[in-house]
Amino acid sequence: MRYYFFICYIISISYLKSDNTFKEEIRPFLSEYCLDCHDNDSKEGGLTFEDLNSNFKVNGTSSAWEKILEQVEVGMMPPEKKDQPTAIERTIVAEWIKDEMDRVGKGFTVRARLLLPEYGNRISHELLFDGSVKDMPYTPARLWRISPHIYRGKRYQSVVSGGIEAEPVSYLSKSTGIRDYSSQEIMDESGFMALRMALSDIISSQIHDRELPGLSYGSDKGKPIRIAGKESFKAISEAKGMPSQESMARVVREEFNKAFGRPINEDEFDRYLSFMKANIREGGNEAGLKTSLLAIYLSTGAVYRMELGRGDPDQHGRKMLSPQEIAFALSYALTDEPPANNKIISNALSSGKLRTRVDVEKVLRAMIVEGSPPIRKNLPASAFHRMLQEAPHGYGYYPRVVRFFEEFFQYPRAGATFKDSPGAGLGSRALVGAPQGQIVRIVNEDVRVFEELLTSERFNMSKKKLLPVFRAQFEERLKKIPADRREAAIKNYEKVSRQADNLPNDTFRAGILHDNSWLIAHSTNDQNDPVHRGIWIREKLLAGNLPALPIGVDANVPEVHDETLRQRFEVTRKAECWKCHKSFEPLGWPFESFTDRGWVRTGMYYNKKKKIFETELKPDQIKSGLNKGELIKYSWDTTGEITGTGEPGVDGPVKDASELVHRLAKSVRVRQSIIRHAFRYWMGRNEILSDSKTLIAADKAYINSGGKFSEVLVSLLSSDSFLYRK
């Protein structure tokens, strides 16, 4: 309750006279927490705030406040050993600075930055979860640009040589985080030009039958790919003279439905049809058809999803999404298909059962029970068939659920990480396919999902464990194989299991962070990357903040071949580096247990030419190399430390990667951090303080259900944050 007044206070201070707030609230904050080191005498880091006033119009003053804002939000100042302001105090000061920046027209950059997913953690974790905020959650009304995946769901893809399919837009967000974010996805001039160009390509390719050059590799090498034009388009483009009324009406109705995800109304039909007729009269059948199709596809309603809240307003000034809006929101929350393609949603919509939160919850539960079949994307055939056998349906297969874990853990980046280092390679498909299979399995089992993802032994590639599993699966499969093909299948199995015999006998791998894919995705061309691994854990699992990389920082680690990576990283121990690096490097070093390709490290040597060997030498080669003095052994250090959770069983030194993940999996902060990221992904925006209720409910849903991710989903997608607009 005490906090509630503070929150009201935060909201109301912007209406107070700025000078008073400065004197009564902000200046005392500076005196208490900053001036010890940043007064005119000490000037720590060359900074003094002793004479800092609230005249934000002066550039020097506003930039000093911006520095303070970053430190207050990130939580790096005051230094650990000094007294710390409370979460409320930090929030009050941060809000005051942003308001003052707004007041003099300098707030845009700061505000816009806070809309980016990578700044999501800037909102106080404590205030979001301590229950003090009682505000009613909502999402600002918005237009949300159609994502590349939704275009795929609408079948807008151009097929180019080699049969590669491409969507007409790309995400504008960074590839290292959540992709589909409403604040970032905007259609401006460059976007419009690119979309028009791509759609025009797609239309041109459908107007007539055509042939493309084939693949440059594989068994079908050089074989041209034939693509048939669309019959409804050809009825216009290939008609002699003015095409028939029916053929034009058909195209308008069908293409509108495809573009908007709903049937066209009469007024719209008249407009589009007469537009098509005029274009055909003016420019001929083909050019007229193309232009009219572009008008449908490029229409604002086809380019943006509308989430305006067309329902009735409630007493808090919020408007619920209309049933039609809810249908789209739910469909795109779990799938890439329009609602009409989903029976559960479209039945609920047509029978008027998408009006209340209870309706929404019912639909969601039905969708979770119904599940989705697995998607073949990125999966080797064998892995895909194994999935089909194990569980032909599951909610973990919904494309948007699969993608949440892809975007959260970022393991698919392994496939695109180019490796120059020596050592056994892995096919890029296997890299992405294997963890995807494990994650989906864990999600579908739906028991203590986060803990399982972080510590499950099934990520261990130990041949001792794997071979019996393969054997059992094969024997099961063999029963279904016709007698005349069994011999070939057995031969093939033996060949594959001989390959598996080369697998290392790993022992301690646990969870996705120990999987080759996650490790490679967070590595450089030829070495481990303690920085990005540590940052990933700090931001994604510990809801932590880091200041932006300072301009001018030299991100190069010296190339000294007879030193270990850790020794070479000594450069970051300089005070100006370590003040930030200490919050992530200790989380990244335990992964020295692995090579940069994610194999469990068993030995590391270099020869006289300073060439490094890790997994490529056989034991006898190592032995003789060491005996002859041709090889020198490296030793490596896997110790690290968890800080910042404030949880006694979690914070503290760790001896290796195994202890690291097991301790993280026990943390409340980690559980809540994953929920915050799920919130961001499914709401398409960063959380604000008023989303507190939604986050707490989702957290409780997870705990009370024994760790069901499906309950987190139901909770988030039937929350006020999801259903209400303002």
Next chain:
Amino acid sequence: MKLNRQKFIRGMALGTGSVAMAPLLEQMEAHAAGRSDGFPRRFVFVVKSSGLTPNGIRPEGIEIGNGDTLLDLNLKDHKLHRSMASLEPFKNEMMILEGLSGCNFQGNHSSYYGAMSCHHSPEKPASATIDCLLGKLNPAPFRNYGFSPNGHSIGNNYGPTVQDTAVFPRISAYGQNKPMPYQASAEKAYRQLFGSALSLETGGKKEFALQANLLDFLKDDANRLAKRISSEEREKLDHYLAAFESVRGRNDQLVAMREKIINNAPELTTQYASTVFTDRVSVFFDLASAALITGLTNTISIRADWLSVKYATFGFKNTSVHDIGHQKTTDNGMNREQAREVIRKFQIDQIAKLAEKLKAVPEGDGTMLDNTMIIYFSDTGEAHHSQRKEWPFVVVGGRGQNMKTAGRYLRYPQYGQQGHKTIGNWYNTILQANGGEVMDYFGQTDANLKDLDLRGPLSELAI
């Protein structure tokens, strides 16, 4: 539609703004500024992947010694490197620029956007690149135009590379998170650039004429929606409406240029459909010269090759540029430096042909080449696994562009030495000469060089 600046600023103040808004404002200001003096300043950026080494472009007889001092020599006293023989006739209007660094924007064998923006930005652009900044300063119907033999297609950012549609080679950007698409299909580039005035089977003047209808229709459609939503949500619509206006403006210019386009459009030959890599690159250069001469654009970027490219024409059927970088002998027995020389010669020859064409067009007291600067460099600096302590450039033409580049071999003192400069200084020089905003530092600064004064342009080139 008139954009209401007041409204945009209010939107910002309320914090309801979306992330993409700042670049638009910037763009509006640039249009308002508009240059009208003299002839257009044109630029062609030719960006290759690894293999453009300092030794491979240094003229004969130049000794750099320990590299500690500035070397400023006249090219006429030296014979160009044998791979650059085709540029001999242009020796008094070109420059070889060595010794600049760009250390702190690395990537995976490429600095990607960083090569032209001087930011660490291997995946998403952190800021506008020099080609796009220049495009903005030198307006034409197409602000910038890019050709790339392949790349990731629009919605295929990290999938396989394709070569018959618009692609993102991750080199140029209009601004933060605004990558510039390049065209990989010569046929499509032809239609985009020249189609407005030509009768073509597809994408020709008939379709172009209907674009006015389309833009009207879309504007009407957006305005219908605008009536139904409150002002705070209109910001994204405003962007969309602004896009229609801008395209309309460009189309009006194209209509006015109709005769010029018809007269200068190159002939659409079978080479446009060729899948042979070197054919495709040479068609891009043809299109580039025709587009410049017609006045369709003043700023062109050409992605000359890519690490995975295999120059089958030269007998490197199974050896990619990346393999060559790793010392793999080519199928026909060439070692790394021999193979790199063959590739470089091919690219230099294309540049020489382009320069010749531009030189044949009189402009004022000189020729078009005087007002066109061709800048040839690598996206990764001096080596395959580069440290980018050296980043060599070859500059051809542009004598009339306020920079003292004509006939010069200029080598800055090596990394860390007094007088050493960075590619950021070089880009600042180009910007200053073209009336652009001169920044203290172009892009990120290098902490290891904090003892050197690296502000502003290269004084040796300033007029």
